[in-house]
Amino acid sequence: QVQLQESGPGLVKPSETLSLTCAVSGYSISNGYFWGWIRQPPGKGLEWIGSIYRIGSTYYNPSLKSRVTISVDTSSNQFSLKLSSVTAADTAVYYCARSRPNDLTGYPDYWGQGTLVTVSS
Amino acid sequence: DIQMTQSPSTLSASVGDRVTITCRASQSISDWLAWYQQKPGKAPKLLIYKSSSLEGGVPSRFSGSGSGTEFTLTISSLQPDDFGTYYCQQYDSYSVNIFGQGTKLEIK
Numbered sequence: 001q002v003q004l005q006e007s008g009p010g011l012v013k014p015s016e017t018l019s020l021t022c023a024v025s026g027y028s029i030s031n032g033y034f035w036g037w038i039r040q041p042p043g044k045g046l047e048w049i050g051s052i053y054r055i056g057s058t059y060y061n062p063s064l065k066s067r068v069t070i071s072v073d074t075s076s077n078q079f080s081l082k083l084s085s086v087t088a089a090d091t092a093v094y095y096c097a098r099s100r101p102n103d104l105t106g107y108p109d110y111w112g113q114g115t116l117v118t119v120s121s
Numbered sequence: 122d123i124q125m126t127q128s129p130s131t132l133s134a135s136v137g138d139r140v141t142i143t144c145r146a147s148q149s150i151s152d153w154l155a156w157y158q159q160k161p162g163k164a165p166k167l168l169i170y171k172s173s174s175l176e177g178g179v180p181s182r183f184s185g186s187g188s189g190t191e192f193t194l195t196i197s198s199l200q201p202d203d204f205g206t207y208y209c210q211q212y213d214s215y216s217v218n219i220f221g222q223g224t225k226l227e228i229k
Binding site for chain 1: 163165210219222
């Protein structure tokens, strides 16, 4: 059974960098699929942040591209999100997810439970 | 940039009702569309992919249809556990908004 678990600080100060890690169990990241991040501001809808396919192929939401970095650590079977220069608008529940690939895109089939990150001083 | 629009935004229905949620894309996405159900405080759950393919373990009362720009999710006979918010997602190409804005389904 594939399982994903997010971890990282629940509180980040404005202008700093938000960093989250997703630990994957039950499946090797090296074996394929897209691995990515999706967020949901409180009371609002889902927003795709970005995805990575193995190492080196990253795809980011155009609206966040200048601030986002997604990377993979195959040795620990984890992948990570960094979002720089955060503001209160980045306060959200952040989900990591595995996506079934369709050419260069995909759709999530396994999700982490989500972690709330609040941006506040 | 492809835009996804769901309707209605909220829906109230009774147990046993047939329920339909619509998702429209601003340009053709073939049949590259998925549907998710989200319960409060939980991660979304995949229901349908490739417009009409039922994910394993999902009850057969859920079905999807459509291609091009118009898609529907149908619940043939609404059950109490079907409350939640439903989202469509296009995976034809990357854009700012790959998800619809959501449809909140309430049980009367």
